Amino acid sequence: MIDVCLLGTGGMMxxxxxxxxxxxxxxxxHQLLIDCGEGTQIAAKKAGWSTYPVDVICxxxxxxxxxxxxxxxxxxxxxxxxxxxxxxxxxxxxERVVSALRxxxxxxxxxxxxxxxxxxxxxxxxxxVTLEAFRVxxxxxxxxxxxxxxxxxxxxxxxxxxxxxxxxxxxxxxxGETVEYEGAVYTSxxxxxxxxxxxxxxxxxxxxxxxxxxxxxxGADLFICEGMYGEREKDKKAREYKHMTMxxxxxxxxxxxxxxxxxTHYSPSMNRPGDYIDAVQEIFPQAVCGKDGMSxxxxxxx
Amino acid sequence: MIDVCLLGTGGMMxxxxxxxxxxxxxxxxHQLLIDCGEGTQIAAKKAGWSTYPVDVICxxxxxxxxxxxxxxxxxxxxxxxxxxxxxxxxxxxxERVVSALRxxxxxxxxxxxxxxxxxxxxxxxxxxVTLEAFRVxxxxxxxxxxxxxxxxxxxxxxxxxxxxxxxxxxxxxxxGETVEYEGAVYTSxxxxxxxxxxxxxxxxxxxxxxxxxxxxxxGADLFICEGMYGEREKDKKAREYKHMTMxxxxxxxxxxxxxxxxxTHYSPSMNRPGDYIDAVQEIFPQAVCGKDGMSxxxxxxx
Numbered sequence: 001m002i003d004v005c006l007l008g009t010g011g012m013m014x015x016x017x018x019x020x021x022x023x024x025x026x027x028x029x030h031q032l033l034i035d036c037g038e039g040t041q042i043a044a045k046k047a048g049w050s051t052y053p054v055d056v057i058c059x060x061x062x063x064x065x066x067x068x069x070x071x072x073x074x075x076x077x078x079x080x081x082x083x084x085x086x087x088x089x090x091x092x093x094x095e096r097v098v099s100a101l102r103x104x105x106x107x108x109x110x111x112x113x114x115x116x117x118x119x120x121x122x123x124x125x126x127x128x129v130t131l132e133a134f135r136v137x138x139x140x141x142x143x144x145x146x147x148x149x150x151x152x153x154x155x156x157x158x159x160x161x162x163x164x165x166x167x168x169x170x171x172x173x174x175x176g177e178t179v180e181y182e183g184a185v186y187t188s189x190x191x192x193x194x195x196x197x198x199x200x201x202x203x204x205x206x207x208x209x210x211x212x213x214x215x216x217x218x219g220a221d222l223f224i225c226e227g228m229y230g231e232r233e234k235d236k237k238a239r240e241y242k243h244m245t246m247x248x249x250x251x252x253x254x255x256x257x258x259x260x261x262x263x264t265h266y267s268p269s270m271n272r273p274g275d276y277i278d279a280v281q282e283i284f285p286q287a288v289c290g291k292d293g294m295s296x297x298x299x300x301x302x
Numbered sequence: 303m304i305d306v307c308l309l310g311t312g313g314m315m316x317x318x319x320x321x322x323x324x325x326x327x328x329x330x331x332h333q334l335l336i337d338c339g340e341g342t343q344i345a346a347k348k349a350g351w352s353t354y355p356v357d358v359i360c361x362x363x364x365x366x367x368x369x370x371x372x373x374x375x376x377x378x379x380x381x382x383x384x385x386x387x388x389x390x391x392x393x394x395x396x397e398r399v400v401s402a403l404r405x406x407x408x409x410x411x412x413x414x415x416x417x418x419x420x421x422x423x424x425x426x427x428x429x430x431v432t433l434e435a436f437r438v439x440x441x442x443x444x445x446x447x448x449x450x451x452x453x454x455x456x457x458x459x460x461x462x463x464x465x466x467x468x469x470x471x472x473x474x475x476x477x478g479e480t481v482e483y484e485g486a487v488y489t490s491x492x493x494x495x496x497x498x499x500x501x502x503x504x505x506x507x508x509x510x511x512x513x514x515x516x517x518x519x520x521g522a523d524l525f526i527c528e529g530m531y532g533e534r535e536k537d538k539k540a541r542e543y544k545h546m547t548m549x550x551x552x553x554x555x556x557x558x559x560x561x562x563x564x565x566t567h568y569s570p571s572m573n574r575p576g577d578y579i580d581a582v583q584e585i586f587p588q589a590v591c592g593k594d595g596m597s598x599x600x601x602x603x604x
Binding site: 062 | 314315316317318339340341343344347348364365366367369370371373374377378381398399402403405406407
């Protein structure tokens with residue numbers, strides 16, 4: 001399962017009661033954060049999450065509203081005496097940008113590992129989850145991310161018994177290994193059903209809509225997506241600054257066949273995103289307006 | 303008069319409901335900010351202050367909790383289409399630190415002017431107020447600041463009449479100028495009384511207590527001072543990390559003959575600063591625990 005908390009829903013600048021857009025997730029005891037603007041550490045504490053166990057921080061891009069909170073976040077981790085290495089993932093330039101910002105956080109008790117993205121699509125196995133990065137269309141290089149938890153097929157105990165394989169070997173087959181026993185070879189697929197539906201969470205902000213985005217979000221249980229403007233007349237502004245309206249996001253969610261859509265990254269000029277949700281739901285009924293601290297747990301279905 | 307707002311009262315890291323220590327002031331339409339940690343722009347908005355009209359930002363030192371909010375603050379000013387130059391004042395290294403942080407705020411529609419402090423005490427005439435910077439004793443170079451509004455003596459109209467000086471020259475004498483009229487020379491002191499008591503506001507955090515600090519705060523109407531710890535057993539920690547307890551601050555306020563003391567820059571470990579205020583007031587009765595958004599207006603006395 002994936003615990004999900006949308007720490008903030010603002011774009012451009014943090015406001016009282018609307019922190020900058022950032023997503024905290026927990027998967028098997030590991031925490032992964034996407035984006036870290038000014039105030040993200042406050043929003044995390046407010047929502048009841050610790051900064052300490054974060055193993056990975058992904059950045060969509062290096063506009064200040066997505067990374068300005070990093071120095072403080074790192075220092076908070078350091079003040080909690082964290083010693084485990086921290087992995088940072090983001091577009092090219094990551095190490096240069098982070099090194100510059102660390103002018104005010106030069107000494108940390110843990111190692112920082114950098115993973116810079118260079119391809120249009122990259123899949124990274126983080127051990128506890130698979131990260132799929134996909135490049136989007138903003139005015140600087142920007143990526144969206146999917147977190148994918150795969151789920152093996154069901155183990156068929158009756159079939160294993162029929163094969164005459166003693167029970168102590170079953171666990172290895174369940175893990176996908178091959179077993180040799182009394183001269184015979186047993187492969188995983190002999191006792192395991194087809195791979196079951198897993199969990200997919202997609203996060204995407206700061207882009208124009210495109211078929212690439214909906215393809216990357218295809219089948220996501222939860223799609224968290226920028227809906228910078230709700231006012232129809234702001235469509236031009238969205239195009240100009242390479243952002244998306246709420247309606248763009250709804251169309252993407254529909255094309256992606258997403259389970260649910262949470263809108264986020266609201267313009268500071270939009271006081272009440274909820275004013276536009278009826279029109280958004282006409283395009284994609286499972287759309288909701290994200291709110292600071294909104295949480296859910298995505299579970300395997302059965 | 304000086305409008306004063308203590309935007310935050312936290313030290314080390316921002317917390318929900320406790321922003322980092324920062325002081326906003328307004329003097330004759332100009333705003334001057336001291337320190338700008340992560341979240342300061344949010345705290346300002348929450349307290350009803352705009353970032354736009356800030357003409358000067360002073361930094362005590364470059365630990366992250368005093369400057370990490372600068373890139374976002376600059377961008378908010380830029381987004382509001384500010385074009386007037388902004389003056390930054392702080393210890394040596396100011397331009398280097400700010401330039402590094404501006405990796406995420408490279409383009410701004412206004413000029414930034416730097417004034418780096420190098421002496422133990424420096425007095426800077428900002429036009430709308432006199433700034434007195436004084437070096438304190440922290441583990442890196444750190445300054446405290448006083449804002450001083452001087453007040454001329456009373457104009458003696460009867461004396462001006464006695465001297466036979468026509469009324470159209472009075473204004474120049476009130477401004478301290480010298481006037482020649484019909485062969486006679488009239489100096490300001492001939493019609494102006496002794497300089498009256500002005501307004502003084504002193505801000506000091508991140509230091510060990512010293513006679514230098516109380517001398518710098520001498521006669522301050524309001525002394526805003528670090529009281530990092532209230533627990534008696536934290537005195538050792540305060541010494542080790544070069545901070546002050548609430549009792550240190552109270553002694554300084556007493557020695558300075560300050561009008562009032564606002565405590566601030568609380569350790570994140572101290573949940574309820576108010577628990578210690580009775581003991582603090584035994585040392586200095588006009589001590590209060592600063593709270594986020596606490597405001598006052600300092601006026602000339604008559």
